[in-house]
Amino acid sequence: MASKPASVATPTIRQRLTALGLIALCPVFFGLVVEGWYQRADDLKQAGEMAVAEVQLATAAQQKQINAVQEMLAGLASGAEGWARSPDCDARFRSLLGELKTFANLGWLDAGDVLSCSAVGSPERIWVGDRQYVREARATKHMSASEMLVGRASGKRSILFGYPMHDAAGRYTGLMFASYKDENFVNLRLAGQARVFSRFSYFDRQGNLITTDPRGSPPIVERLPADAMRRADGSGYHPLVGTTQDRDGGRHVTALAAVYGPNGPVAYVQAGIPEEEVLQAWRNEVLIRFAIVIATMVAGLALTGWFLERWLVRDLKRMVDFTRKASSAMVEDWPVRARTREARQAMVSVVALTQALQEQREQLTLLHKEANATNVLLENKRIKLSQALARLETLSLELVGAQERERKHLARELHDEFGQRLTALNLSLHALEPDLPHDKARKTWSQAETDVADLIRQVRELSVSLRPPALDYFPLETALRQLIDRQLCSAGLDSTMDFAGIPARLPEPLAITAYRLVQEGLTNVLRHAQASRVAIEVNGGEHGNELELILRDNGRGFDHAANIGQRRSSPGCGLLGMQERVELLGGQFHVESVPGQGTRIHAILPIRHASEQTIQSPAG
The missing domain is CATH 3.30.565.10 (Histidine kinase-like ATPase, C-terminal domain)
Known part of the structure; x- marks a missing residue:
């Protein structure tokens, strides 16, 4: 009898199709991840390019303003010697400062680097020859700029520009200076129409922070490293792009550029875009893309599953029901219905196979009956054989028992009958010994006595071997x-x-x-x-x-x-x-x-x- 197959949790076709759909989604997900990673790199690169563009606009505006300051100071210097020593010198500078709102002070230094007059005015004669920008202007004979300083006359934080003046013989005669307000660096950027997506930091020539934009916002770094300034100087007019970490641990995509004057860098501009903002925008874009792709794939799988359910799964279910019924009944006149050619061919094959199995089943039934009859006959023969073997074993045991009993009986008879009679005969021979008439008779008697003793010993040994009394x-x-x-x-x-x-x-x-x-x-x-x-x-x-x-x-x-x-x-x-x-x-x-x-x-x-x-x- 055929054994039933073991019950195994076999997945359905719908489950298999779902698994195939999920497997098909794996390459799509992998492609989306790879594309998203490349998109992340592109977004960070674009953020760097954006920072470069903005810092270039800001440095261009500052460069333009520096050129304007140089022209203004050159114009003032050309006519200043006539009125710089006049009593109303301070008033003239003050009137001029009222028109130039971006400056904190304007003034004149004499050949001894002493403040002669200024728009702010000073009751004392202040010597400023120790200022770096004054020494550079005298040494280079070109306009120079200072680091961020606090004006001794104006008392405000500013960058001072100095324009040296010389007579016809080339002797140094004085210096025209202008104090540029620190907060006007932001106005320069706005004037350059730079975008406001970046955070700006302005540094003087020593790397000290001038101001930030938006004004009051925390700077990315409080002071520029010397290495960064050196590399920015070496890059010329090409901004230095990199990633900078602020004091709170935030990372920024930054671009750093130098603003040049006649004697080298005057200031530095750093534009920074928070990396988290770039990545957040990237995440949103990736999530939207993922959602669109997944929704499209799920819709496609659902539509495909619906068609498969309608055209394939139903035929397979019909084939399963058809096979189940065919295995328990005759299928000669069953109609074969299927929506696909393959399903119809499968059902026709099932019909042919079921008919062949039914014929084999009938033959197996007959063989099973014959085998049962043969088994019954063999079982009867086996029982009879077992009984015969049991009887044979019993008879063998009885035979051994009878043999032992017979041995015991023979041993007893030999011991009791033959042994006693031989003993009596031996005693009789001993009694006859004195009556023997001559030596020949005595010799015959002695031989007879020896034979009787040997016979007694042999009978005893035979008795013991037949049945040991022990x-x-x-x-x-x-x-x-x-x-x-x-x-x-x-x-x-x-x-x-x-x-x-x-x-x-x-x-x-x-x-x-x-x-x-x-x-x-x-x-x-x-x-x-x-x-x-x-x-x-x-x-x-x-x-x-x-x-x-x-x-x-x-x-x-x-x-x-x-x-x-x-x-x-x-x-x-x-x-x-x-x-x-x-x-x-x-x-x-x-x-x-x-x-x-x-x-x-x-x-x-x-x-x-x-x-x-x-x-x-x-x-x-």
Whole structure:
């Protein structure tokens, strides 16, 4: 009978299609991730380009303003010597400052670098020759700019521009200066129409922060590193692009550029765009793209699944139902309906296969009936054979029992009848000895007495061999030790016997069988082995419910395999009788022998089986 297949959780077609759709989405997701990563790099690059563009606008505006300051100071210097020493010099500078709202102060230094007059005015004569921009202007004879300073006259933070003046002989005659307000750097950027997406920081020529834009916003860095200023100076008019981290840990895409005057960098402009804002915009764009792609894919999969459900899954379900019904009924007249050619061909194949299976099923049914009938017949034969074997085993046991009883009877008869009569005859011969007339008669009498004594001894030995009386009065161990002493001591063989784990009283068939095994084994040793040492071991077996007997000798051994089937006067014949005795009691018998290496006989007799056989055997 065919076994049902094991129940396994098999996915449905719809589940498989869903899994295929998800697998198909994996490359799309991977492509979107890769594209998003490249888009991230592009967005950061665009942010850098945007920062560059804005810082270029800011530096261009500042550069333009510096040029305008230089032209203004050159114009003032050309006519200043005439009125710079006049009493209304301060008023004139003050009037001019009122028109120039981006400056904090305007003034004139004489040849000794002492403030002669200024728009702010000063009651004291202030010496400013220690200012770096003054020394540079005198040394280079060009307009110079200072770092962010606090004006000594105006008291405001500003950058000072100095324009040196010389006479016809080239001697230094004084310096026209203008103090540019720090907050007007933002106005310069707005004037340049730079976009306000970036955060700006303005630094003087020493890297000190001037101002920020939007005004009041925290700067990206408080002071420019010397290395950054050096690299910005080396890049010329090309802004230095990089990533800068502010004091709060925020990262910014920055562009740094220098604003140049006649003697080198005057100031530095840094435009920064927060990287988080760029990445947030990038994330939003990626999420929107993901949502659009996923929605499109899900809609496409849903539409594809609907078509597959309509055109494929229904046909497959119809095929499954058709196959299930076809497996339990005749399908000769069933109509075949399918929406696809493949499904129809499959159903036609199912019909043909089902018809062939139904024919085979009928044949198998007939064969099954015949097999059942044969099994019944074989079972009856087996029962009869088992019964016959049981009867044969019973008869064999009864035969062995009868043989032992007959041996016992013969032994008793030999001992009681022949033994006593021979003893009486021996006594009679002893009584006749004094009456013998001459030497010849005495010689005949002596021979007769010797023959009678030998006969008495032989009858006693025959009686003991037929039924050892020790088995009726002593345990098995005592009987075996007497047997060994009787058979081996006279032959001059060394012997050892280990006896352990055996009950004092054993079932009679078991004790007799063990005794006969040892008796036959010793006989074989004396007749064939040519041994000098024999070892016998009797124990309770591995589990204590058996009688295990092992007999070893160091004799010449023999080829046991060649003697198994022989029925002649050889060790094989005696061993065969020993094996039959053991198997009658349900035991095991093994012989191990190799020519020149001695012989080992191993027998295991179950004590319980022997007890049952004792109950079943008739009493003797």
